[in-house]
Amino acid sequence: MKTILNLIALLLCVVTYGQTTVKGKITDESGLPLPGANIIVVGTTSGTVSDFDGNYTITTEQEPPFSIRVSYTGFQVQTLEVTSNNQTINVTLAEGNELDEVVISASRTPERIFESPVTVERFGLKEIKNTASVDFYDGLENLKGVDINTNSLTFKSINTRGFASFANTRFMQLVDGMDNSAPALNFPLGNLLGMTETDVQSVELLPGAASALYGANAFNGILFMRSKSPFDHQGISGYIKRGITSQEAAGDNDYTDLGLRMAYKFNEKFAVKVNFGYLKGTDWAANNEEDRFNRGLTRADLNYDGINIYGDEVSTNIKDVAEILVDRGLIPSGADALIPSVDVSRTGYQESALTNYNAESIKADWGLYFRPWENDFEIQYVGKIGSGNTIYQGANRYNIRNFFLQQHKLEIRNDDFFVRGYITEDKAGDSYDMVFTGININRAWKDDQTWFGEYVGEYLQQTLGGATSDAAHLAARQTADTGRLIPGTPEFQRTFDRITNDPDLTTGSRFQDNSQIYHADANYNFGDLVDFAEIQVGGSFRTYRLNSFGTIYTDNDGPITYSEVGFYTQLQRSLELSESVELKLTGSVRYDKSELFDGFFSPRLAAGFTINDNHNIRASFQTGFRNPTTQDLYIGLDVGRAILIGGASDNPGRDIRPYELSPSGAAIVGQGNIIFDGNGAYNNSFFASSVTNGFAQSGNPADLEIANSNFVQPEQVSSFELGYRGKLKDVIIDASAYYNSYQDFLANETVIAPFYGDVQLTQTVPGSSTPLAVAAIANGDFQAYQTYTNSDAEVNSYGAAVQVSTKILNGFDLSANYTWARLDFDVAANPDFRTNFNTPEHKVKISFGKTELFKNFGFNTAWRWSDNFFWEASFGDGEVPAYSVLDAQINYRIPSLKTTLKVGATNLLQDEYFTAFGTGFIGSMYYASLTINNL
Incomplete structure (x- = not known):
């Protein structure tokens, strides 16, 4: 006990040294304060950030004279000299441009986005605060080259460079270094276990293959979300958003989103933070009654299978039924000759009868941060939990209800290395398959054999009575449906509750799952030890433990486990070719081995030419690989139309x-x-x-x-990319083009x-x-x-993206980007092969706004247009029409209260649209938000 008390005292004590204090205020050229600006003592890791009013105080053991460096995203960095103790240094930062922003993801080391060897997009504090979308995660849709497919109000799938689906296993999402994919699904459920808006430090998006540094799932791109450190961002901050969602199918419904962040630095050694987020609304209702197989059928047709009607997937040829009835002596011999050879489906239920469209998300995270030597060496423990309700569309439509996900991470790091390990665990909660719910409600009331038998019997009787075939079919369905369970009745509800709690898909529809991922990775940067180049080495290890109790995977006899390991190295060197030209070379290679497959190497080579510090031309060749996912390997799921069967040997x-x-x-x-x-x-x-x-x-x-x-093998891609970033007078240009060639394409x-x-x-x-x-x-x-x-089919894709940003009309921000994506694949020669490219060929996005239209008042608008395209997925195939969307927001800052008020709307033009076949139409959202003390 004495030892424990001494340890606690060590962690919480405040140690006093002979110190120098500097204070001041950070503002822009118009005199507005810049909250969250970074102030660092040059040559050390000591630093702080400015508060909501732009004020800062920094204390260091350095004795004058020394220098401090002040930086803020979107502004030019300033370095100033400190000559005495208790000196006041007020700093006015001149506005810079996007090229000055610093990114980490492209090379696992800080570098200007201008000099990045590959394409990278950044969404920083300024963009988060000014986004015209309802939250920062939705705001990513306005980045060039980015697609967001809306599965539901609370589940959106991010993708780049094609081959998108809601089960987007080609795209990785990292939150403070942790992959937040659900183990049972192998992909992230949007921002369910992500971050609350007030804790976001920055978001970086790396499109395209990046397996050489990030491993198996870094195939189509990676999203990096970094949170704020409690050492740099202290205090209590929060937000609340209230509004409505408006959709023709679901009407107007309340929407609430709130978040709270609390961070406290006890001293230079120990700090903590806690975040909490809650969202509740009504999901976009899906009520498409068109025939799933594009046959033009309606509910009046015999073998109708509606897109969002469930239970009508069960069909049979009634002549076959009649022959069986004759064999069993239930109808007269020869009567089967009067029965036509046509398929008839059972009567289904609308999706709205099988879900309440409750969209909800509850998440929390917490962290303990320890710096034993008051420098950059840090030990941290982070825990995250998330639970919620959403709609997921895979092979069928699923109500994800009370789904639970948790992560726990222990990490040791400094500026040169990190070692981390974490566990991700999910629980399916009360989730269920809405298609099988409809099928088994029908069967619970009347089994298929009885229903089709009654249908045939009534059809025969009507025909013998002189009725036409159409009239006989109508009477036959009415007879077979007599006594059918009606939504809203106690009998229907009791049956619904029993089926959605039964995991046997022959009688129920519930999913069971409690799977885990165990992951460890490490990286060391030798940049401070080696002069001629920056050298990094690292590796990762992952174990999967699949435990669905036989409801998703073939794990009836117990959990399935397997592991993967990988190692990589990267060398980066800058060469000054002349006074105005610099060449930056980057080379990396990674070796990966799954216990299920042979190992292989993934190289990357990149070169960047910087000319006059205003123009950068980059070229790269990189390879990527994608190990088959847990479902690719071990799924064994009956979805009615077929059994999904994984390809592990x-x-x-x-x-x-x-x-x-x-x-x-x-x-x-x-x-x-x-x-x-x-x-x-x-x-x-x-x-x-x-x-x-x-x-x-x-x-x-x-x-x-x-x-x-x-049987499945890893999929590989070879990617070639050319790009340009530069500044022409007041115009910033960022352009890239790529060509991808795939081998052993997984489908x-x-x-x-x-x-x-x-x-x-x-x-x-x-x-x-x-x-x-x-x-x-x-x-x-x-x-x-x-x-x-x-x-073995040849699959290639190529595309390009360009963005132009500038200021017009005395300070208005104007940005426009265009993305082109194309699949190169011979569909006619491969009719049984589905690439699921699912990406519009053309996309245009434009934003226009001003952070300071007049004192403390700003606004922003964002318009995007997407070309039509054909959606392919296991749930169904169909055309997604072209659509355009306008989002807008106005905001007012109250500096004395450290508060920002925002009023906004998404899909302001109220043109409902959808991004994938089978989902609900996306309506409009109108909201007002209040954000307090968000540094």
Whole structure:
């Protein structure tokens, strides 16, 4: 106990030295204070930041004379000399430009964005405060080259350079160095476990491949979010936003978003901080009743399957049902001749009947920071938790309800190195599949066999009574639906509650999951020890523990674990070629090894020419790789239309399910029920398109095409990029172009595995020349699978982006950017292969505003236009029309209260749109916010 008390005293004591104190105020050229400016004692790590009024006080052990350096994003750095103790130094900073901003992500070391070897976007404190979007995360959509696909109000997926989906496993998101992807999903749920707005120090976005430094998932890009240190940013700050969301389908609904940050520096050795965020609103309702398969069907059609109607996925050919009824003596012999050979689907439920569209997010994080020697050496522990409700669209539509995610990190670092380890754990909470909820509510009320039997019986009776076929079908559905559970009734609610709490997808729809990721990484920069170049080395280790209790993965017999390891090094050197020209060379290479695959190297080479300190031309070649995700490897999920089956070599055999054969199939096999596993998808299957589009039309077995998907391997990309950053008088230009070539592209194939017979068609029905596999297809004795595999198809993409920024009309900020993206892929030659490029070819974004229109009053507007494009995903395919959106905000600062008032609106023109097939239309948001003491 005495030892513990001494340790506590050591951590909390304030030690006094002979010190020099400097104070003053930081303002811009118009006299406005600059809160959050950095003041550093040159040659040391001692520093502070200015408060809300621009005031600062810095105390150091240095004795005069010495210098301090003052910097603020968007302003030119100033260095000033301190000549005496208690000196007052007021500083006026001249406005700079975006080229002066410092980034870390491009090379894992601080450097001017102007000199970055690759394209990098930055979203700093100034941009966060002035964004026209409802929050900083949404504001990233206005960066060039960036796509944000809106899954729901609280779940948005960021992507760059194509191949986007809501399950965006090609894009990494790091918060203070931690990958905040959910282990069960392998991608981040937007900002659920991200940051509260008042704690954001900066956001950097690195588009394109960056595996040479950041590993497996740094394939299409990385988002870096850095928080404020409690040593530099102390006090209590917070915000509250209140408003409404407005959508034609859901009406006007309340919206609340609030955040609180508390940070305290006990002394130069110990500091703490706590953040809390809460958001509540109503999600964008999805009520699209068009047919999912673009057949032009409506709810009046027999085999209708609505996009946002669930339960109607279950369909069958009623003539097959009639034949079974004849065999069982339930209808007269020969009556089946009166039944047409058409598919009929069950009646489904609208999505609004299966969810309350409650959008909610609760998150908190805390940190303990210890600097034992009062310098840059720091030990930190950070904890994060997040929980919420949202809508996620993958193979089906899912209500993510009470989903829980937590992270815990221990890190040791200084300016030259870091060593960190963290754990990420998720719990599915009360999440459920809305498609299976609709299917199983129907089945709980009346099983499929009974429903279709009643349908056929009534159709037959109506036909014998002289009714037309259309009238007979209408009467048959009404009869089969008699007594159907109606939303809003106690009977429906009881059934709904039971099914959404049942994890067996044959009777329920609930997800269970408690998976973890264990991660460690380290980096050391030898820049202070080696003169001729800056050399870095580092590495990482990760272990996955998948534990879905058999509801997502094939882990019925216990958790699945596997590990990955990687090592890298980077060398960077600047060469002065002449008085006005400097060449900066960067080379890096990384070696990675998963226990499931062979190891391989990922190199990167980059060169940057700086001319007259106003123009920089850069060129790079880099490679990236993407290990198959946890779902690519070990998923075993029945989504109704098919079973998703992962491509790890040991996975298909783990997916074991019972099946009932057709009467004809039972006669052939000699038994009515079989046990079938997923191996058929990979070693005995046909492409689904050859069955449905070829064989179904011709009846010719020669039209069946063997699939037999390969097991998955890592995907690789080779990326070439050219770029330019520069200043022409008062105009800032940033442009880049890239070309990507992919190898072993990871994607899905839809295949059909017959329950009996070989796909080589060598086995025949006894006493017949008909191939067994053909008979299985004809009898409906097969299982459809969506496999995870690599394609040998040639996949390339290329694009360009350019941004122009300037000031006009005496200080108004004007910025415009254009992005072009194109897929180079032969669709006709690869009809069964889906790239899911899902990216508009053209995008335009323009912002216009002024931080000081008049004293303490500013505004900003942002307009963006997106071209139409075709969306491909496992849930469905369809056109996404072109759309344009206008966001705007006005703000007023009250310096005496350290408060900013903001009033804003998103989608001000009220033109509802959607960014992906199957989601709800995005309406408008109107809000007012109050932010206090945000340094």
